[in-house]
Amino acid sequence: xxxxxxxxxxxxxxxxxxxxxxxxxxxxxxxxxxxxxxxxxxxxxxxxxxxxxxxxxxxxxxxxxxxxxxxxxxxxxxxxxxxxxxxxxxxxxxxxxxxxxxxxxxxxxxxxxxxxxxxxxxxxxxxxxxxxxxxxxxxxxxxxxxxxxxxxxxxxxxxxxxxxxxxxxxxxxxxxxxxxxxxxxxxxxxxxxxxxxxxxxxxxxxxxx
Amino acid sequence: xxxxxxxxxxxxxxxxxxxxxxxxxxxxxxxxxxxxxxxxxxxxxxxxxxxxxxxxxxxxxxxxxxxxxxxxxxxxxxxxxxxxxxxxxxxxxxxxxxxxxxxxxxxxxxxxxxxxxxxxxxxxxxxxxxxxxxxxxxxxxxxxxxxxxxxxxxxxxxxxxxxxxxxxxxxxxxxxxxxxxxxxxxxxxxxxxxxxxxxxxxxxxxxxx
DNA sequence: CCTTTCATCAAGCATTTGATTGAATAGATG
DNA sequence: CATCTATTCAATCAAATGCTTGATGAAAGG
Numbered sequence: 096x097x098x099x100x101x102x103x104x105x106x107x108x109x110x111x112x113x114x115x116x117x118x119x120x121x122x123x124x125x126x127x128x129x130x131x132x133x134x135x136x137x138x139x140x141x142x143x144x145x146x147x148x149x150x151x152x153x154x155x156x157x158x159x160x161x162x163x164x165x166x167x168x169x170x171x172x173x174x175x176x177x178x179x180x181x182x183x184x185x186x187x188x189x190x191x192x193x194x195x196x197x198x199x200x201x202x203x204x205x206x207x208x209x210x211x212x213x214x215x216x217x218x219x220x221x222x223x224x225x226x227x228x229x230x231x232x233x234x235x236x237x238x239x240x241x242x243x244x245x246x247x248x249x250x251x252x253x254x255x256x257x258x259x260x261x262x263x264x265x266x267x268x269x270x271x272x273x274x275x276x277x278x279x280x281x282x283x284x285x286x287x288x289x290x291x292x293x294x295x296x297x298x299x300x301x302x303x304x
Numbered sequence: 305x306x307x308x309x310x311x312x313x314x315x316x317x318x319x320x321x322x323x324x325x326x327x328x329x330x331x332x333x334x335x336x337x338x339x340x341x342x343x344x345x346x347x348x349x350x351x352x353x354x355x356x357x358x359x360x361x362x363x364x365x366x367x368x369x370x371x372x373x374x375x376x377x378x379x380x381x382x383x384x385x386x387x388x389x390x391x392x393x394x395x396x397x398x399x400x401x402x403x404x405x406x407x408x409x410x411x412x413x414x415x416x417x418x419x420x421x422x423x424x425x426x427x428x429x430x431x432x433x434x435x436x437x438x439x440x441x442x443x444x445x446x447x448x449x450x451x452x453x454x455x456x457x458x459x460x461x462x463x464x465x466x467x468x469x470x471x472x473x474x475x476x477x478x479x480x481x482x483x484x485x486x487x488x489x490x491x492x493x494x495x496x497x498x499x500x501x502x503x504x505x506x507x508x509x510x511x512x513x
Numbered sequence: 514c515c516t517t518t519c520a521t522c523a524a525g526c527a528t529t530t531g532a533t534t535g536a537a538t539a540g541a542t543g
Numbered sequence: 544c545a546t547c548t549a550t551t552c553a554a555t556c557a558a559a560t561g562c563t564t565g566a567t568g569a570a571a572g573g
Contacts, residue, residue: 104540104549111550129338133531143552148532150550155531187510219480254498257486261474261502264481268473271428277466289463293470295510300501301396313519313570320520342561352522357562359520364561518571529560538551543544 112150114140117206119161124209127216128158162222165213170231172196177238182245189242190262190294191287197266198290202283208270215267243298250300262297321359323349326415328370333418336425337367371431374422379440381405386447391454398451399471399503400496406475407499411492417479424476452507459509471506 118140122131133154137144151157176195180188200207217225236259243255269278269290278286327349331340342363346353360366385404389397409416426434445468452464478487478499487495 102541102549107540108550127336127338129336132529134529143550144531145533145552146550153532190510218477219482221482254501257498258502258505260486261478261506264477265470265474265506268427268477269470272473273428273430277469289466292463292509292511293467293506296467296505296508297470297474297502299505299508299510301399301504301508302501311519311571316570317520341559343559352520353561354522354563355520362561514573516571516573518569520567520569522565522567524564524566526563527561530558531556532558533556534554536552536554538549540547540549542547 108150111140111142111146115142115147115150115157116161116164119157120165120206120209120213123158123161123165123216124212128162128220128222131158159222159224162213162217163224165210166217166225166228168210169196169214170228170235172199173235174231174238177235180238180242182241184242184245186242186246186295186298187291189239189246189298190291193239193262194266194287194290194294197270198283198286201270201278201281201286204280211270215270218264218267247299247302250302254300258298258300262294265294265297317359320349320351320355324351324356324359324366325370325373328366329374329415329418329422332367332370332374332425333421337371337429337431340367368431368433371422371426372433374419375426375434375437377419378405378423379437379444381408382444383440383447386444389447389451391450393451393454395451395455395504395507396500398448398455398507399500402448402471403475403496403499403503406479407492407495410479410487410490410495413489420479424479427473427476456508456511459511463509467507467509471503474503474506 115136118136119131122136122139133144133147136154136157137147140146147154147157151160173196176192180192184192197211200211236256239259240252240255243250243259244252247255269276272278274280278289324345327345328340331345331348342353342356345363345366346355349355356363356366360369382405385401389401393401406420409420445465448468449461449464452459452468453461456464478485481487483489487498
């Protein structure tokens, strides 16, 4: 019990800090950076308005921390999913791996979905400091590009890169779509059956007329 | 000169009214409904703050009118583009027609692009009163679906509808992407060469493994 | 020429925003 | 026990928000 002793005050502080981050995450996912207010976050987190200044310095800093955390969680999942692909993988397998984090988030819902929505929003209005993760994004893109080149040898790199962008955009769009639209609340299998072919088609392009 | 006589006061009023709408359109396209303030619009339109209340009743009403006007312009262009398709049209032709308004807006830029951005934003955060245009959207979707069924006889309707949604989302995503990304400021030909195959692929799906 | 009508404007309104302050509370330390 | 420290809280701040008001100017109408 000696080394397990902790300062209860500090622990309580970290708890409200975490509550603030979670509340910010949910609200940012729902309404975006412009539509989230200090009072709303603190009341959702059951904390005092001053707690934000105390723990993060400012509302902006809190949002930045929340977005950063979302990005880290997302990139980890996305890298793990795409990293397992070998050069022999089919476009279907690529599409499945590429979409896996998004599909999981959609099935599970809750905070995982919020993370995805925040990342997707960042594709439209990139928060400052976003470029800190450029290298990680490039890593994912490189993995995708490798599989694409193996499957579509006749297509220029520029086109393949663009199609990767399209595929990502397609996914992000579906994530940001208002709940109640097509995919939300469906089973993993149903989502895959609809999404994977469309996504694989985007990668493949209309090569055969 | 008899019937051409107009009230100069009223004409001036209509001019500032139009200036307000244009300013609102630009700002809404850039920052979305949450990020636009009364003072910003009126200063961009070179008008007094009270002009908004006078001409539209409220800021919300002004934004609603601007969004509605954008939707009308968009739907007209989209319907015209897709309506020319026959049942014999290839997926390439379908993709070209489907993307034509977006491509034109991207090449021309300016207010046309603002219109597209507002419509795209509406796909994520649908403004109230949006469903007034559901019928018009359905018309476009029906035209697309007709061509899709002729080209992809083995695929279920539900999948084709979903792929139409994916294609629209893909386009909207590229429209909303920050300027400076891939497509912006490129020639129509360059944009088409990149976009049409990707879009046609999305429609076609990965039917042949 | 006088009155009315339409549009614009500076000034001010109440509310909400993010942020700060000093006191109060609860736990840790010696 | 007393002292210190980390956290929370109600109260408050200046700035920005959307909106209204009464005055002002200019064109229109009789």
